[in-house]
Amino acid sequence: MIQQLNFGDLLPYWDVFARGLVFTIVLTLTSTVAGIGLGTAGAWARTFGPKWAGALTRAYVEVIRNTPFIVQLFFIFFGLPALGVKLSEDVAAFIAMVINLGAYSTEIIRAGIQAVPKGHLEAGVSLAMSRWEVFRYIVLKQAFMKVYPALSSQIIIVMLGSAVVSQISAEDLTYAANYIQSRNFRAFEVYIVAAVLYLMLAIGLRALLRGIGRAIFPKG
Amino acid sequence: MSDFSFWIILQNLLLATRWTILLSLIAFVSGGIVGLALLLARVSHNRALRIASIGYIELFQGTPLLMQLFLFFFGVALFGIEVSPWIAAWLALTFWTSAFLAEIWRGCVESIPKGQWEASESLAFSYGEQMRYVILPQALRIAVAPTVGFSVQVVKGTALASIIGFVELTKAGTMLNNVTFRPFLVYSLVALIYFALCFPLSWYSKRLEGRLNVAR
Numbered sequence: 001m002i003q004q005l006n007f008g009d010l011l012p013y014w015d016v017f018a019r020g021l022v023f024t025i026v027l028t029l030t031s032t033v034a035g036i037g038l039g040t041a042g043a044w045a046r047t048f049g050p051k052w053a054g055a056l057t058r059a060y061v062e063v064i065r066n067t068p069f070i071v072q073l074f075f076i077f078f079g080l081p082a083l084g085v086k087l088s089e090d091v092a093a094f095i096a097m098v099i100n101l102g103a104y105s106t107e108i109i110r111a112g113i114q115a116v117p118k119g120h121l122e123a124g125v126s127l128a129m130s131r132w133e134v135f136r137y138i139v140l141k142q143a144f145m146k147v148y149p150a151l152s153s154q155i156i157i158v159m160l161g162s163a164v165v166s167q168i169s170a171e172d173l174t175y176a177a178n179y180i181q182s183r184n185f186r187a188f189e190v191y192i193v194a195a196v197l198y199l200m201l202a203i204g205l206r207a208l209l210r211g212i213g214r215a216i217f218p219k220g
Numbered sequence: 221m222s223d224f225s226f227w228i229i230l231q232n233l234l235l236a237t238r239w240t241i242l243l244s245l246i247a248f249v250s251g252g253i254v255g256l257a258l259l260l261a262r263v264s265h266n267r268a269l270r271i272a273s274i275g276y277i278e279l280f281q282g283t284p285l286l287m288q289l290f291l292f293f294f295g296v297a298l299f300g301i302e303v304s305p306w307i308a309a310w311l312a313l314t315f316w317t318s319a320f321l322a323e324i325w326r327g328c329v330e331s332i333p334k335g336q337w338e339a340s341e342s343l344a345f346s347y348g349e350q351m352r353y354v355i356l357p358q359a360l361r362i363a364v365a366p367t368v369g370f371s372v373q374v375v376k377g378t379a380l381a382s383i384i385g386f387v388e389l390t391k392a393g394t395m396l397n398n399v400t401f402r403p404f405l406v407y408s409l410v411a412l413i414y415f416a417l418c419f420p421l422s423w424y425s426k427r428l429e430g431r432l433n434v435a436r
Contacts, residue, residue: 062415062419062422063411063415065372065418065422066372066414066415066418066419066422067376067411067414067415067418068376068377068379068380068390068414069376069379070379070380070382070383070390071379071390071393071407071410071411071414072411074390074393074394074403074407074410075403075404075407075408075411078397078403078407079403079404079406079407079408080404081403082402082403082404083404160282160283160284160285161284162284163284163285163286163287164284164286164380164383166286167383174284174286174287177287177290181294187290187294187295188291188294188295188298191287191290191291191294191295192291192295194287195283195284195287195288195291198282198283198284198287199278199279199282199283202281202282202283203282
């Protein structure tokens, strides 16, 4: 027996969906910026940084990449308060996303850095550029150009992964869907709409990232 | 309540780990089978098949795994069939895994030089024979490392099955935490067990990748 689908019951809840959507977008954008920043720092530590920083970064990357995001989230939200670090669900979600993306982007950016020919570094040094200038203007730019597509896919994966933050009651799109279906019991319709919204977000984000890529790297 | 010693917590978590491993294995195998069919559709000469498989892959790669789990868990019930968390988790992970594996394997197939296609065609191989005897055996060699790498994502993906009530490692962690109120210890152990499952796979994948580069 197939129950009649009824999407009309969702209409009164459009504002709940909208709020969840905005939360997911803001969370994704802010944690992307911070996560790429962390990843850049991590990649620097792995390639140009002191040995101890490289080793520490490597351990961080391996731990994050080999544990599920939901466990990282629970650890930060439920585990850390035991040490006296109390975080609101929004802040915990943000931190978990940044730490997660930071680990993946460290590896991605590091691969880009290592693909920069050594002659370019020597050329930079011979032009009397400081170590920092060489890193900033020669290494980083080329590295980002090379790994930009990989970085873009990782950002989209992290955006989709953010659905999990609903589990610590951060009020994202999935939380909105759960809330609505607990009110009108139209579970299937609600999750279909949420899934379509996520799909549109993924497609939109991909287009946005491609546009940004074209603007920053005109030739590539 | 707090007479749960460290060892009892660890023991219970390890018992639940069996279900994580079993679900991962089942999802990986069935995802691989569906993924192979999807791959063949994706690289076939039939336009309709190609478009259908692209749509499938976009759909499952473009939506959160959690949404897919919810849809299978609540959606199939709509047809009057009672779905256990087991079945829902298995179905969702299979679809999700197959989309990613098909896309990974497509990259491997497309990396086979065009000359291989042309050479086998000039030997009067049919499309099926080309695939079976020339392209897939070579693609397989390249595919092993990224496939092992993706298995890590499958193991981590099973953690989401906890949300629909499937009692595996993460769910066991949540339940133990509710009883013992020792979240720091419990979630540290949970993370450690996942790490013990995933790290060898990551390491092996990286090693295979290195070996492949040497061979070239």
